[in-house]
Amino acid sequence: TGYVTIDEGFKNTGSTKSAITFLDGEEGILRYRGYSIEELADKADFLEVAYLLIHGDLPTEAQYTEFVGKITKHTMVNEDMRKIFDGFPVNAHPMGIMSALVSAMSGFYPDSFDEKSPENLQLHIIRLLAKFPTLATWCYKKSQGHPINYPKNDLDYCSNFLQMMFALPVEDYKVDPVVSRALNKLLILHADHEQNCSTSTVRLVGSSKANIFSSVSAGISALWGPLHGGANQEVIEMLEAIRNDGGNVQKYIDMAKDKNSGFRLFGFGHRVYKNFDPRAKIIKKAADDVLEKLGVSDPVLAIAKGLEEAALKDEYFVSRKLYPNVDFYSGIIYRALGIPTNMFTVMFAIGRLPGWIAQWLELRDQNQAIGRPRQIYTGETHRPFVEKNKR
Numbered sequence: 001t002g003y004v005t006i007d008e009g010f011k012n013t014g015s016t017k018s019a020i021t022f023l024d025g026e027e028g029i030l031r032y033r034g035y036s037i038e039e040l041a042d043k044a045d046f047l048e049v050a051y052l053l054i055h056g057d058l059p060t061e062a063q064y065t066e067f068v069g070k071i072t073k074h075t076m077v078n079e080d081m082r083k084i085f086d087g088f089p090v091n092a093h094p095m096g097i098m099s100a101l102v103s104a105m106s107g108f109y110p111d112s113f114d115e116k117s118p119e120n121l122q123l124h125i126i127r128l129l130a131k132f133p134t135l136a137t138w139c140y141k142k143s144q145g146h147p148i149n150y151p152k153n154d155l156d157y158c159s160n161f162l163q164m165m166f167a168l169p170v171e172d173y174k175v176d177p178v179v180s181r182a183l184n185k186l187l188i189l190h191a192d193h194e195q196n197c198s199t200s201t202v203r204l205v206g207s208s209k210a211n212i213f214s215s216v217s218a219g220i221s222a223l224w225g226p227l228h229g230g231a232n233q234e235v236i237e238m239l240e241a242i243r244n245d246g247g248n249v250q251k252y253i254d255m256a257k258d259k260n261s262g263f264r265l266f267g268f269g270h271r272v273y274k275n276f277d278p279r280a281k282i283i284k285k286a287a288d289d290v291l292e293k294l295g296v297s298d299p300v301l302a303i304a305k306g307l308e309e310a311a312l313k314d315e316y317f318v319s320r321k322l323y324p325n326v327d328f329y330s331g332i333i334y335r336a337l338g339i340p341t342n343m344f345t346v347m348f349a350i351g352r353l354p355g356w357i358a359q360w361l362e363l364r365d366q367n368q369a370i371g372r373p374r375q376i377y378t379g380e381t382h383r384p385f386v387e388k389n390k391r
């Protein structure tokens, strides 16, 4: 152990080489497989990006059609999964349910343990991408006390998700293209982010050669935390609290600066981005566009902008290079699309899924050693055992 150096939070530890996502935190650059996030968010379709991350290149027309066709075919979920799902209480958090159900998929597709069958693995990847949104909508429907909707496979990925979320048996539901395009953009922005906490978790679990469902399930759990993907829920709750508190943003800024308050400005700061988060720039603009197009006016948007402006003038945030991150404005868009707050992190997970899959596959192809960090022991030295009655 004499050789061990501690790097708490892995602030300076590279865990792998990777050809998937390039990120320059100083310049605010993010690229998937060489394509800039700005261009992808503007021009691509989410499944095209999923294909790009997983297979390395953008699909040709024929490859895209085949990929989408396969995903569409697998959107239904085994009815026995419903029995597991039905056991959850109505107020269970959707992230907990999602993690459990994805983990349960390893029981439904046990050959995912078979490393020697690349065909099976490809099929499981398709299954994951296909069934994940279906499962997510189950969580929402349950919380509303509504029956679940089955997938409609003449719809595209985002529209099908929206249909399963919002269609009611008693009325016609037409997907609003503004809503589905906004969702497409948000999912692309979330699709990968190199070795973040949840992706590192997926890779670490995968490094023991655990199956893809268990590895992704662990990633969902990691994403749930408020310092990671859970921040998008925290942001809206914070903005609501500020609104109910008379809109006094300065009070919350002062609280975030006070280390004893235990409060952080959610949606602010990033381990890697020290100038701006390129995703936040795109999302801020999209929030204005989407709310305008949908004719939604959300008072928390003005509070968010006021909070950002005040923070960016404040020495505390400036000197620590703390800027709005991807989670700062995304919740405002989700809300305008009708998605409830407790589903925000699930939306992040739907977006991140192709990234987790691509990273898991890359790790597997790299044939890396099992992830097993060391420690510096700080406990008791050797102690003799004392019988219970003599302690």
Ligand code: CMC
Pocket (backbone or CB within 6 Å): 009, 196, 226, 227, 228, 229, 230, 231, 256, 257, 263, 264, 265, 266, 267, 268, 269, 270, 271, 272, 320, 322, 325, 326, 327
């Ligand atoms: N509010 C107030 N102070 C902050 C904040 C914040 N949001 N973020 C960082 N700081 C301070 C921190 O207290 C520290 O101060 P000092 O140097 O005086 O000790 C300094 O800034 C550096 O922060 P850190 O915690 O050492 O940085 P980190 O790289 O370990 O943490 C972070 C990064 C994102 C966890 C952190 O900025 C944070 O907690 N932000 C709020 C939660 C959040 O928005 N998370 C979403 C991240 S982006 C998308 C995602 O991953 O899901």
